Amino acid sequence: MKLGASIEIQGLKKTYGPLTVVDRISLSVAPGEFISLLGSSGSGKTTTLMMVAGLTMPDAGEIVIGGREISRLPPEKRALGVVFQSYALFPHYTVFNNVAFPLRLRKVAEADIKRQVQEVLDKVGLSALGGRKIGQLSGGQQQRVALARAIVFSPPVLLMDEPLGALDRKLRDQLQTEIKRIQRDLGVTVIYVTHDQEEALALSDRIAVMKDGRIDQIGTPDEIYEKPGSPFIAGFLGESNFIDVTRGRNAGDDAQVVCVADLARSFVGRLANDAARATDLVAVIRPEAIEIAGDGTRLDNQIEGVVEQRDFMGATIRIAVRCSLGKLVVRVSRLHLATNCAIGRPVSLTWRSRDMLLFPRT
Ligand SMILES: Nc1ncnc2c1ncn2[C@@H]1O[C@H](COP(=O)(O)OP(=O)(O)OP(=O)(O)O)[C@@H](O)[C@H]1O
Ligand SMILES: [Mg+2]
Incomplete structure (x- = not known):
């Protein structure tokens, strides 16, 4: 089943005191598209994603997901899956209970919870570890739990902020492949934040390169690599x-x-x-x-x-x-x-x- 929703961002802006950290960004994401926000530290990637998630309130602009204007809704009403580095798992809960959490929040019946959690643990290759506590898992396994928790309620949009940041190269490559496969299977729309250009090139349908709170260039990995819009982008990508x-x-x-x-x-x-x-x-x-x-x-x-x-x-x-x-x-x-x-x-x-x-x- 394909469930991705379109995302329309118009004139999104965020200031902190005198500092404009997101400067009237506009972006259209098609249903099922995988788009990366790529940029150096401080370019406004996390702030942009937090505004889409509803965890930071914009000063101006609108966000429309699946035809519905959501920029003033609280995060839990937006039906988005989120995997943020700072979005910690519950350390004393088991893997199963961490993944079940969004379903319990939505008052899903226990029998359905059991089935849905099993299914999604299978998808991320953790079906044998449902009974483990989070503290007894490796970093890569914890990242999979976070991913499972984000997709368990079949959100039409998945937001991810450097979800693989803390992992070594080999594990990153392996999880990148899994994220891409799961995203294709589910047909979910993804906005993915990274400052790793290789990761962005490998995963994305399109990349938006951010600089100083703006989108400097947007295009497919090929377009951006072959036809960089500025010397900055040519130096940033490759x-x-x-x-x-x-x-x-x-x-x-x-x-x-x-x-x-x-x-x-x-x-x-x-x-x-x-x-x-x-x-x-x-x-x-x-x-x-x-x-x-x-x-x-x-x-x-x-x-x-x-x-x-x-x-x-x-x-x-x-x-x-x-x-x-x-x-x-x-x-x-x-x-x-x-x-x-x-x-x-x-x-x-x-x-x-x-x-x-x-x-x-x-
Ligand atoms: N709550 C806040 N108060 C004041 N300034 C903030 C706040 N949050 C972010 N900023 C500033 O906004 C700018 C953009 O931050 P943001 O976290 O969006 O960057 P980023 O692109 O995600 O960077 P990184 O790659 O380092 O995660 C930075 O200059 C940051 O210092
Ligand atoms: Mg960030």
Whole structure:
């Protein structure tokens, strides 16, 4: 059964004294969509989620869930599942009783409670641990209990604030997969807060990148990664090289640019939308868009340098190359690394103009 509800947020605002921490955010989430709020510490993610949950009152704006305006309802009338880091479990209750709590609150009959709790414990892989006290569980098991408690009453919307924050990488990956599977099974709409970009990229249908209480860019993981709306976003999602350049000739969507650090060097890059008139630009290139030129490879742009550092990252190798522009970081697949690029070796780097995005410099 699909039960997700749509969420419409309009002009949501929160101030604390002179500080505007959420600055008129608007956001539409489709039924069953998984959307992440991603941003650095203090960007207003938790505050936004708390307003949707009804735990913080907005100064302005509206929140409509499933067609119903709810921004003035108390949290328990909003029928939302919440998993907050601070939303602690009851430590002296058993797993079963923690998960049963929202159902008892809703006066569900005991026989139904038993069945529903068993079902949901099964879903999160905890059916054997129903009788344990919370204090006798590992961190990952506690996170599963919190998730089970949030979904047991089949809420149409699930709000999660860094639910995996305290866990190690392996357990995070495992629970991410489970959260995604459960969300697909139930068809529930999710707003998920994280400052972990890999987590956001892996889980989300769309990501809203937050900065200073606003949504800086919203889009699918691909869109945001491939077409970052600003150098800030390019640096926040994945790694990027930044080069200060000055505008030369235009050629359609592309422009020729001269490097500030080496005026003898010019390249061709792709102009971002808002770079149409700016003269001082910053060029942004992803490390994996740069190739080490072997025999014959020669893309639109090229520069020579010397390998300064190399790090093994598993499937890829990350190479830092010193050149007249400064340091360029390159990421190559191990399988494709034919050229010798030991530290101290000269290498020639090459990349396409469409992979060099030009933004106005601020
Ligand atoms: N009750 C409060 N009183 C005053 N300021 C607050 C209050 N709650 C949050 N703030 C401020 O609002 C801003 C946004 O906080 P918020 O918790 O929403 O950030 P966040 O994006 O969730 O950050 P983090 O990644 O660190 O959890 C911060 O500058 C914070 O100090
Ligand atoms: Mg937070």
